[in-house]
Amino acid sequence: MWERLREKLTILADAAKYDVSCSSSGGNRKNDNKGIGDSSNGICHTYTEDGRCVSLLKILLTNHCIYDCAFCVSRKSNDVKRAAFTVDEVVELTMNFYRRNYIEGLFLSSGIFKNADFTMERLVKIVKKLRIEQRFNGYIHLKTIPGASPELLTEAGLYADRMSINLEMPTESGLKLLAPDKSHEDVKKPLGFIQDTITQFKDEKKTGLIKRVPKFVPAGQSTQMVIGATPETDMEIMHSAAQYYKNYSLKRVYYSGYIPISYDSRMPVIGSQPPLLRENRLYQTDWLMRFYGFEVKELLNEKNPHLDTDIDPKLSWALRNMDQFPIDINTADYNMILRVPGIGVTSAKKIVQARRFGRLRSDQLKKIGIAYNRARHFIRCADSPYAINEPEANHIKSLILAESNSKYLKIPQTQLSLF
Incomplete structure (x- = not known):
């Protein structure tokens, strides 16, 4: 039985x-x-x-x-x-x-x-x-x-x-x-x-x-x-x-x-x-x-009907909409902060709460728990240097991929040398 x-x-x-x-x-x-x-x-x-x-x-x-x-x-x-x-x-x-x-x-x-x-x-x-x-x-x-x-x-x-x-x-x-x-x-x-x-x-x-x-x-x-x-x-x-x-x-x-x-x-x-x-x-x-x-x-439209395989959809959207970045982390509204690659729901809420007590610097953002190496390309905070020429989307993408430990894509060394 x-x-x-x-x-x-x-x-x-x-x-x-x-x-x-x-x-x-x-x-x-x-x-x-x-x-x-x-x-x-x-x-x-x-x-x-x-x-x-x-x-x-x-x-x-x-x-x-x-x-x-x-x-x-x-x-x-x-x-x-x-x-x-x-x-x-x-x-x-x-x-x-x-x-x-x-x-x-x-x-x-x-x-x-x-x-x-x-x-x-x-x-x-x-x-x-x-x-x-x-x-x-x-x-x-x-x-x-x-x-x-x-x-x-x-x-x-x-x-x-x-x-x-x-x-x-x-x-x-x-x-x-x-x-x-x-x-x-x-x-x-x-x-x-x-x-x-x-x-x-x-x-x-x-x-x-x-x-x-x-x-x-x-x-x-x-x-x-x-x-x-x-x-x-x-x-x-x-x-x-x-x-x-x-x-x-x-x-x-x-x-x-x-x-x-x-x-x-x-x-x-x-x-x-x-x-x-x-x-x-x-x-x-x-x-x-x-x-x-x-x-x-x-995220997806007739021009981009498929998701990128080498980067996540949030980063992909941000790179296609660089005209909306960088945002000032000390003045941007919550919904826009949510759209920054490297910042999640919990971190976005912490940022909105913390900036009530003063302008936020990069070291404070790191303590809050955002993925700063990714987010830094899309934000400005109290101690951000003023940049006249903003980097292009392809440049940012290459830098992020080079810094990541993605098992799906390894950037060739010849490509890294360009930057």
Whole structure:
């Protein structure tokens, strides 16, 4: 019995590793009435050698699937070992792993067998059993099955901390190329329904007419795109992400570099490693949009549809907009300080607070914690020397790259000698 369960775990945990949208940020379920587990501190993660974040218990209910998506390891035409957990097996595994202190939560997804409601019903049974029968208060991230009924989605949202549904490809045309049976509309409907229900529960709580309003998906929703399987530009990818952030108040959009699984004439021929550098640049751009006030059109446009590989997107934007620099660190507003390469959100707030007590010098900025060697090209402070001729963008870029320890690019010695 245990050997068969271990075999299932091996198969279904391996199949789940391609889903990277497993963050637990935002979970705040508390342990009351002597239940088991507490998600107030989130879920533990481990990291694979290629940098992917993987939850400690991250499994599929089954890798059987009625769809034949060209990019998916569980596609019905792919010759892989198939397995399926029962509802009780997932509950037992989760509780046993938790009691042994191996995990702090569950990330549960599934291939689609029979139909969407049949699959979603079993996912709901698992989380319901964990919450009610086992009194498990740990973090639960549940995948939404496209096409599932609103009733099942509502019930799932009462027991899960976060729900997510994969967009798969950044554009509808890319999805139709590799998964002709799927549509982005099938993703938008449940995203919209869950977001509307979250809003409804919040409004009911505000009115105070209902004494106790249950939590509904308290950690919000997220989605995931596969990057590199279809020919979208970085600009198209980020415009798509911005649209979903705006329309559905998503907590995160995840970008998963395409990993070749099996040969298909529609798929690009790349090496065995996913495009991790591109993936990293997309995450950096996503961060700038969410926390630094940048719009997609500022970072990517028709003239620059792809992100630079040798420098991060914030530095790339600054070098293309040198007419806005240098800024006076003692007078510039907070939003402009945020746009300086080498200055993050925390440092920008510290600068605004500190300059209330006097003009800031370079040594003070270093103590605040900014990356001064990078930022110095774009700012002026109290002790900055007056420069008649400002250096050009290419010159600054070369200096920054020469000073950095980037593993992605080493400046040839002949080029360094020019400066």
